[in-house]
Amino acid sequence: xxxxxxxxxxxxxxxGQEVTLRCKPISGHDYLFWYRQxxxxxxxxxxxxxxxxxxxxxxxxxxxxSAKMPNASFSTLKIQPSEPRDSAVxxxxxxxxxxxxNEQFFGPGTRLTVL
Amino acid sequence: DAKTTQPxxxxxxxxxxxxxxxxxxxxxxxxxVYWYRQIHSQGPQYIIHGLKNNETNEMASLIIxxxxxxxxxxxxxxxxxxxxxxxxIVRVGHAGGTSYGKxxxxxxxxxxxxx
Numbered sequence: 677x678x679x680x681x682x683x684x685x686x687x688x689x690x691x692g693q694e695v696t697l698r699c700k701p702i703s704g705h706d707y708l709f710w711y712r713q714x715x716x717x718x719x720x721x722x723x724x725x726x727x728x729x730x731x732x733x734x735x736x737x738x739x740x741x742s743a744k745m746p747n748a749s750f751s752t753l754k755i756q757p758s759e760p761r762d763s764a765v766x767x768x769x770x771x772x773x774x775x776x777x778n779e780q781f782f783g784p785g786t787r788l789t790v791l
Numbered sequence: 792d793a794k795t796t797q798p799x800x801x802x803x804x805x806x807x808x809x810x811x812x813x814x815x816x817x818x819x820x821x822x823x824v825y826w827y828r829q830i831h832s833q834g835p836q837y838i839i840h841g842l843k844n845n846e847t848n849e850m851a852s853l854i855i856x857x858x859x860x861x862x863x864x865x866x867x868x869x870x871x872x873x874x875x876x877x878x879x880i881v882r883v884g885h886a887g888g889t890s891y892g893k894x895x896x897x898x899x900x901x902x903x904x905x906x
Contacts, residue, residue: 680834709894719835719878719896732893767834780827780894782834 680783682768688789694756697786700749701770709769709780710743710753719767725751726773758790795879800901803873809866811900813879816860821883824855825894826864828875835878835896838864869904876901 681700689695701708709724723733728745736743740759745751755762765787769780796814803809815824825840839846839853841862846853852865866873878899 718898719829721893721895724893769834779837779840780835782836785834 682783686787692757695758697753699751699768705770705772707771707773711767712764714764760790763790797900803869803904809869811864814861815881822881824862825880827878830875874904
């Protein structure tokens with residue numbers, strides 16, 4: 677398996693523009709997570725899905741952020757409109773939710789820079 | 792989830808054992824101890840987890856004290872490639888818990904392995 681795939685790997689955009697980050701989880705995994713990492717706040721969980729259904733979005737910073745999972749093999753994180761403070765590395769992770777064995781596999785991340 | 796406390800940084804000589812401590816004095820009976828690491832510019836990587844018994848895999852050993860209030864991750868023969876930030880996380884490991892699926896990352900321990 678290729679692991680968790682994220683695209684793009686790097687994104688540079690201007691303030692006010694819409695940004696869409698994409699994630700393909702490991703085949704067969706039923707949990708998908710979106711994290712954000714900054715120097716100031718460290719690694720934060722934004723939202724996670726189970727069987728394509730959002731379970732907990734309490735980490736989503738504000739209404740400018742939205743996430744979808746239309747099917748088991750694809751998820752998007754959208755920021756509209758983007759702001760400079762959204763600059764961060766965004767990680768997607770997936771896991772197979774067996775009790776006590778739910779290791780999360782992380783993708784390589786998308787480095788977002790908002791100018 | 793129970794809060795964890797880790798030293799901010801540690802050094803280790805290549806080839807020697809690296810022992811990374813973690814305090815989790817408020818851990819609950821149904822919470823597991825997980826260790827992840829993050830090598831520079833990569834996504835976090837799962838290392839090991841345990842509930843109450845000591846655990847060992849191909850990467851590391853996890854020693855949990857009898858009262859479960861602290862644990863130690865042991866890398867038996869550290870290499871330069873083990874230089875990374877190591878995160879100790881405690882959370883519910885079974886479905887149905889309110890925090891199931893959520894990994895809450897702290898600041899971790901920066902381990903530097905020297906030649």
